[in-house]
Structure formats: structure tokens, C-alpha cells
Amino acid sequence: MNAAFVFCNGKLTVYLKGELDHHAAKEIRTRIDGEILRRKPEILGLDFQKVTFMDSSGLGLVMGRYKLMAESGGKVVIENPPSHIKKVMHIAGISKLATIVFTDKNKTDIKKSKKEEQENEACKGQDNKSDENTVSGVVAE
Amino acid sequence: MAVSGFVAQLNPCIDELSDIKTAVSEAVTNAIVHGYREKMGNVELIMKIYKDRILSVTVRDRGCGIENIEKAMEPLFTTGVDEERAGLGFTVMESFMDTVKVHSTVGKGTTVTLVKRLRIKG
Incomplete structure (x- = not known):
């Protein structure tokens, strides 16, 4: 499981990629929590578009992040879950904890590339942490 | 996952x-996390196909039992x-499969049998 983090205007978006099972969930939650504590976002976006498999471990991941975000009055948004993942989330009634949104792919792509350009401009000379398997977009705080 | 390869012969819908896959993952995760308490152990998978496209997957551990x-x-x-x-592992199994049967003996292990009848493609 890979994860890319983008922080912009108080929103931390995590782009998840790959299979989300018990083992992957354990690993990824440490990384997400690290970013949350570092960035202190108001909104946490979890993008599932590129998640190919998820079992109830993924539900634990969402529920745990919801708790952590709620402690500081923050919110969780689930973005672009494919149908098989939406089905698992539906069982747990996740929509009561987090909003599920589908971003218009074309629009997002344009927005994202524009955003990224701006971010890159803004980030010049700033710390740009990127570990293995991680693309870390950094924005002026 | 080995399960996908086996089920493929029934030509299932995606x-x-x-x-x-999700239901089997739940059962196997339970065996590792609960049955063996994350210590080493074997998890057996027995897969069978019966007539009328009925699939049965048995997940067995020799762990602590329930x-x-x-x-x-x-x-x-x-x-x-x-x-x-x-805490939704069994709930997911029950929602995604037709029947879920659990046999367990404390100290001996747990056997979970998942059965699902696949649709006939028309």
C-alpha cells in the first residue's frame, strides 16, 4: 500500500493506492497520524480511487482517523471510493462519520495540476519531506 | 490471492x-490476529465447487479458539x-456470503466455512 500526502489550505489529502488489509492498515495509519499531528489539518481527505482491495481493516482505519480528527473538531471526507469499497463502507454506516464525495475527475485533474504548480512555487526553499513511496506536496502554512 | 484463481473457473462477476476476496480476507485475518494472536501458525484454505455454482471456502486455524x-x-x-x-469482520463475511458457519474449540482452533452461490451469467 502506497500513500501520497498533499496539504493545502488546512486540508490534508491522503491518496491511497493498492490493497488495504490488516497489515497495510497498521502501517498506513502510523504514517497518516504522523502527518495529522504535524500538519494539524481541519479536514482529512482519504482518497480511495486507487485502492484495489479493502476489508474491514479499512473501516477501522477510517473510524480511528475520525476519532483523532474529532478530538480537534476536524472532519473526515472519503473521496472517490470504487463500488466494491463503497459496499464495505456501507455495511459499517461510515457515511454517518464521514462524507463520501466524488470529485469530477477532469475538473480535479486541471485543478490539481494548477494547485500543484502553485504549491511548487510556494514551496521553493521550504522543507520538502518525501520518504520512500511518498510524494509529499508541501504548501505554505 | 489464491482464491481468485480458484474462483475464476466459475467465471464470476467482478x-x-x-x-x-473480502470475506476470505476477513476470515484469514481473524485466524492470524485472533487464532494465533499474531504468532506463527498455519492457516488452511479448503475451496470446493458444488453443482449449481455453489462455492465453499473453509478457513481453518489450529490456534486458541473462540x-x-x-x-x-x-x-x-x-x-x-x-x-x-x-469489529465488523463477521458482519462483512455475513453480508458478502450466503452462509457463514463457525466451529471452534478453545485451545484447538477455529474453522470458518463460507458458502456463496454465484449468479448464472445471462
């Missing part, structure tokens, strides 16, 4: 295949307090 099966199967019941688990 949604059926992901339902089965004291109270009824309670273990309750939605949101989880033994891990600080570990982050939703």
Missing part, C-alpha cells in the same frame, strides 16, 4: 469476486481495545 462464538459474531464486538479494529 463484484462477486471482490465480495469473496470461547463465545455468538458474542464474537456480534457487530462491533472486538477484543482489541487499543488496536484499531472495527
Whole structure:
């Protein structure tokens, strides 16, 4: 499981990629929590578009992040879950904890590339942490 | 996952295949996390196809066993307090498969049998 983090205007978006099972969930939650504590976002976006498999471990991941975000009055948004993942989330009634949104792919792509350009401009000379398997977009705080 | 390869011979729909994969993942995760308490151990998978496109997957561990099966199967019941688990493993199995049968003996292990009848493609 890979994860890319983008922080912009108080929103931390995590782009998840790959299979989300018990083992992957354990690993990824440490990384997400690290970013949350570092960035202190108001909104946490979890993008599932590129998640190919998820079992109830993924539900634990969402529920745990919801708790952590709620402690500081923050919110969780689930973005672009494919149908098989939406089905698992539906069982747990996740929509009561987090909003599920589908971003218009074309629009997002344009927005994202524009955003990224701006971010890159803004980030010049700033710390740009990127570990293995991680693309870390950094924005002026 | 080996399950996908086996089920492929029934030519399942994509949604059926992901339902089965998810349910089996829950059972195997239970065996590792609960049965063996994350220590080494073998998890057996027995897969069978019966007539009328009925698939049966048995997941067996020789771990610690479940004291109270009824309670273990309750939605949101989880033994891990600080570990982050939703307590929805059996709920997911029950939602995605037609029947879920659990046999367990404390100290000997647990056997979970998942059965699903696949749709006939028309």
C-alpha cells in the first residue's frame, strides 16, 4: 500500500493506492497520524480511487482517523471510493462519520495540476519531506 | 490471492469476486490476529465447487479458539481495545456470503466455512 500526502489550505489529502488489509492498515495509519499531528489539518481527505482491495481493516482505519480528527473538531471526507469499497463502507454506516464525495475527475485533474504548480512555487526553499513511496506536496502554512 | 484463481473457473462477476476476496480476507485475518494472536501458525484454505455454482471456502486455524462464538459474531464486538479494529469482520463475511458457519474449540482452533452461490451469467 502506497500513500501520497498533499496539504493545502488546512486540508490534508491522503491518496491511497493498492490493497488495504490488516497489515497495510497498521502501517498506513502510523504514517497518516504522523502527518495529522504535524500538519494539524481541519479536514482529512482519504482518497480511495486507487485502492484495489479493502476489508474491514479499512473501516477501522477510517473510524480511528475520525476519532483523532474529532478530538480537534476536524472532519473526515472519503473521496472517490470504487463500488466494491463503497459496499464495505456501507455495511459499517461510515457515511454517518464521514462524507463520501466524488470529485469530477477532469475538473480535479486541471485543478490539481494548477494547485500543484502553485504549491511548487510556494514551496521553493521550504522543507520538502518525501520518504520512500511518498510524494509529499508541501504548501505554505 | 489464491482464491481468485480458484474462483475464476466459475467465471464470476467482478463484484462477486471482490465480495469473496473480502470475506476470505476477513476470515484469514481473524485466524492470524485472533487464532494465533499474531504468532506463527498455519492457516488452511479448503475451496470446493458444488453443482449449481455453489462455492465453499473453509478457513481453518489450529490456534486458541473462540470461547463465545455468538458474542464474537456480534457487530462491533472486538477484543482489541487499543488496536484499531472495527469489529465488523463477521458482519462483512455475513453480508458478502450466503452462509457463514463457525466451529471452534478453545485451545484447538477455529474453522470458518463460507458458502456463496454465484449468479448464472445471462
